[in-house]
Amino acid sequence: MSLFTRKVEQVPCTVEVSHRFEALHAHVRFNDGSTIEPGDEVLVQGPPVLAGWGEVITEDRTAVITRANALERLWTRLTGDFEVMELCEFSFSEEITL
Amino acid sequence: MNVHATTHDELAAEMGDSFDTNAMAQESTLLNPRFYTTDFDEMDRIDVSPVREEWDILIAQMKSDPNKGHFKKTADWDEVDWDGMDPKLKRELVDFLVSSCTAEFSGCVLYKEMKRRGNNKDICELFNYMARDEARHAGFINDALREAGVAVNLGFLTKAKKYTYFRPKFIYYATYISEKIGYARYITIYRHLEQNPEKRFHPIFKWFKEWCNDEFSHGEAFALLMRTDPKLTQSFTNKLWIKFFLTAVFATMYVRDHARPEFHKALGVDIDWYDQEVFRKTGEIAKQVFPMELDIDHPAWMPTLKKIERAFRKMEAAEKQGGVGGKLAKWSAMASAGMGFARLYVMPVKKSTPPASVRLEPAY
Ligand SMILES: [Fe+2]
Ligand SMILES: [Fe+2]
Numbered sequence: 001m002s003l004f005t006r007k008v009e010q011v012p013c014t015v016e017v018s019h020r021f022e023a024l025h026a027h028v029r030f031n032d033g034s035t036i037e038p039g040d041e042v043l044v045q046g047p048p049v050l051a052g053w054g055e056v057i058t059e060d061r062t063a064v065i066t067r068a069n070a071l072e073r074l075w076t077r078l079t080g081d082f083e084v085m086e087l088c089e090f091s092f093s094e095e096i097t098l
Numbered sequence: 099m100n101v102h103a104t105t106h107d108e109l110a111a112e113m114g115d116s117f118d119t120n121a122m123a124q125e126s127t128l129l130n131p132r133f134y135t136t137d138f139d140e141m142d143r144i145d146v147s148p149v150r151e152e153w154d155i156l157i158a159q160m161k162s163d164p165n166k167g168h169f170k171k172t173a174d175w176d177e178v179d180w181d182g183m184d185p186k187l188k189r190e191l192v193d194f195l196v197s198s199c200t201a202e203f204s205g206c207v208l209y210k211e212m213k214r215r216g217n218n219k220d221i222c223e224l225f226n227y228m229a230r231d232e233a234r235h236a237g238f239i240n241d242a243l244r245e246a247g248v249a250v251n252l253g254f255l256t257k258a259k260k261y262t263y264f265r266p267k268f269i270y271y272a273t274y275i276s277e278k279i280g281y282a283r284y285i286t287i288y289r290h291l292e293q294n295p296e297k298r299f300h301p302i303f304k305w306f307k308e309w310c311n312d313e314f315s316h317g318e319a320f321a322l323l324m325r326t327d328p329k330l331t332q333s334f335t336n337k338l339w340i341k342f343f344l345t346a347v348f349a350t351m352y353v354r355d356h357a358r359p360e361f362h363k364a365l366g367v368d369i370d371w372y373d374q375e376v377f378r379k380t381g382e383i384a385k386q387v388f389p390m391e392l393d394i395d396h397p398a399w400m401p402t403l404k405k406i407e408r409a410f411r412k413m414e415a416a417e418k419q420g421g422v423g424g425k426l427a428k429w430s431a432m433a434s435a436g437m438g439f440a441r442l443y444v445m446p447v448k449k450s451t452p453p454a455s456v457r458l459e460p461a462y
Contacts, residue, residue, distance in 0.1 A: 024199070024250070025207075025233040081263070084269075
């Protein structure tokens with residue numbers, strides 16, 4: 001991994017979007033087993049995957065993974081923790097006055 | 099996680115035929131979860147042997163899926179008079195539903211990711227069940243939103259996402275507290291509405307009892323995870339972290355709940371009373387694993403929370419004002435919120451010793 005330059009990889013992936021009463025979820029799986037490390041950026045190519053009501057869509061797509069360079073990775077590891085309160089957003093709204 | 103409103107037409111145009119016309123959506127909301135990584139190797143090394151017996155019982159219970167049939171609309175789901183509802187209340191109710199849906203959804207994303215990346219059979223099994231529950235909860239709320247004319251847009255997948263990083267222990271503390279506080283919030287509203295059924299202005303509250311039991315078990319799982327490594331709750335530094343998380347979560351909840359006055363008024367709930375009630379239950383439950391409880395009856399507790407809440411209001415007003423004056427006012431408000439938080443943080447805690455057996459059953 002380079003200190004300053006970012007590596008870009010194209011990876012086959014499967015996206016699954018469920019927009020049903022029983023489950024609302026949306027996930028991306030990398031078919032070749034690629035894993036994401038802190039600071040990496042992922043962009044699934046193509047038009048938005050939009051499931052209508054009652055639909056589950058499973059589609060093969062290509063994802064572009066922009067790998068963080070060593071500095072960014074270190075930075076994300078050091079500072080990511082500051083955002084940890086995001087995990088506590090149970091039924092919170094962002095605004096103070098609605 | 100951020101929720102962005104997109105225009106109804108924009109979504110309808112993008113979706114074409116599959117657009118949810120039945121929902122008669124007047125507005126749409128783009129769910130935009132954050133994506134996280136953590137130290138997956140460290141999580142793989144978790145060994146649940148010290149709590150194996152209790153672990154297996156909990157996992158068996160999750161596997162049996164006691165709430166499978168619960169999230170269905172039955173005759174109990176009565177019609178909501180959206181048009182007759184006071185617009186301010188409607189706005190806050192929709193905000194409540196959207197943010198709850200977002201929270202459930204992001205829980206699902208996080209748990210699914212942990213299941214995917216892990217190689218530890220016990221851990222993967224747990225996260226699989228929890229992701230299942232959260233997707234189900236999100237689906238149920240989404241349906242209530244459809245009725246309100248709000249369509250949820252899941253188009254975020256094709257937008258660039260940067261993955262941030264949290265240490266595993268921070269995930270344990272934060273998600274443990276948020277699962278348990280989620281339980282306490284849901285059950286407190288449920289019990290209140292049992293006493294005051296005329297205040298139940300939306301049927302979703304009737305589902306809160308079984309619902310919160312799911313959240314309760316999720317919390318139990320994190321309690322067991324933390325018990326596998328005593329350092330997580332006993333080392334000096336970690337005790338400071340635990341106190342930090344409890345204080346931060348409680349203070350955030352207080353500030354955010356006060357953003358929904360109409361919602362709470364319609365429920366017939368005094369926000370200060372409700373929040374204290376939720377803190378009390380959460381604190382009591384959390385003694386199962388945390389060696390302390392925040393002293394929410396300390397004479398300075400409530401006044402300091404109120405001060406923080408006022409500071410947040412000022413911060414927002416200053417932001418709207420803009421300009422140099424707005425900046426200065428914002429800094430001053432931020433400083434006073436920070437000082438308020440520091441005041442809460444240095445307040446002495448009530449120390450306690452977690453019981454030998456960690457497992458609890460929902461008791462409220
Ligand atoms: Fe949930
Ligand atoms: Fe949960």
